[in-house]
Amino acid sequence: MSLSNKELRLYLDGLLKVHEINDFCPNGLQVEGKPQLKKIVTGVTASQALIDEAVKRNADAILVHHGYFWKGEAQPIVGMKKRRIKSILDNDLNLFAYHLPLDVxxxxxxxxxxxxxxxxxxxxxxxxxxxxxxxxxxxxxxxxxxxxxxxxxxxxxxxxxxxxxxxxxxxxxxxxxxxxxxxxxxxxxxxxxxxxxxxxxxxxxxxxxxxxxxxxxxxxxxxxERYGIKALGEHLKEHFSVDVEFVDIDNPA
CATH class of the missing domain: 3.40.1390.30 (NIF3 (NGG1p interacting factor 3)-like)
Known part of the structure; x- marks a missing residue:
């Protein structure tokens, strides 16, 4: 079964009450990709390693706790940021990120x-x-x-x-x-x-x-912070009957 990226955005924004919470980054759909989603990869942070795993696993969307476009960060899309975003765009992936709304x-x-x-x-x-x-x-x-x-x-x-x-x-x-x-x-x-x-x-x-x-x-x-995004993904898998897989990219910090 598949669902649209718009349907997922509206559902998650409502479930996590995004518009009630002031945050340090945009919450929701941060990078738009293909309109229909059959496979979602979840993880803590939208690192290059997680993006690469999502591509290997034929995902249509990545759902994370730590996404992009934080207040105070440099705005030019160069270097590491350019490589990450290019990988997402080249593979027509959707990137969804929820920070404080997922914490609380x-x-x-x-x-x-x-x-x-x-x-x-x-x-x-x-x-x-x-x-x-x-x-x-x-x-x-x-x-x-x-x-x-x-x-x-x-x-x-x-x-x-x-x-x-x-x-x-x-x-x-x-x-x-x-x-x-x-x-x-x-x-x-x-x-x-x-x-x-x-x-x-x-x-x-x-x-x-x-x-x-x-x-x-x-x-x-x-x-x-592994367990919130994992639990959210498991909920989506049950609620929408869509393929959702949690990928844990090791980080000692």
Whole structure:
């Protein structure tokens, strides 16, 4: 079965409530290709490696979390950007990208999917942080040490996890923001959770964790954001009966 690129755009824009969220890039159809879609490849980032895999797999569209045309980036289409876009145009591919709308979606979003992966309970979005759902809180099924949480994350995400914990206390409540969310650590402290999970770490984040007595976990930008786009693709496969394949391009960051 196939669907049109317009049909997919309208469906995803509505499902992810694109027009309600201010973002750093355009969300939706970023590069238009062939009008009918029989095969969709999903992935975290529209890298050259993912484009090449999509071509090899005879895809008609690529659906990613990290697309193109970010605010503040250089506008000329030269070098790496030119090679990527040329590959997409030469192969008549459609490129769909959803950034913050996918992070915060209550069912398919990166934050929700990470919570599901860890079997967290009593999950809710932190009120007052926009867009709603960009920081979430929940409870571990049973109290764990920070080392045990780090080991769980490492097992589930299949990567090394940086853990900073001064107190050694048992953790019961967590806050998290996938990807580059280390700046929300003070929000986590303000709402009184025991630990904060994100993808990346900055130099000052470690000092904040130590001085404000909160356990901190950096589990990888790519690793923490695999699961939203994967879940969204699985939903499309079921909803439209279209061929959708997730391709994980390894990235240690």
């Amino acid at each position: 979606h209550p069912e398919y979003g990166n934050n929700r999917q990470l919570a599901n992966l860890l079997n967290l309970e009593n999950i809710s979005a932190v009120s007052g942080v926009k867009p709603t759902g960009v920081v979430m809180t929940g409870e571990l099924p049973s109290p764990m040490t920070a080392d045990e949480v780090a080991a769980l994350l490492s097992k589930k995400l299949n990567r090394h996890v940086l853990c900073e914990d001064k107190s050694g206390s048992l953790l019961s409540t967590l806050a998290w923001c996938t990807g580059g969310g280390q700046g929300y650590i003070e929000t986590a402290v303000e709402i009184g959770v025991d630990g904060f999970i994100t993808g990346e770490v900055s130099e000052q984040t470690i000092h904040t964790a130590r001085e404000m007595d909160v356990a901190f976990f950096a589990a990888g930008h790519h690793a923490t």
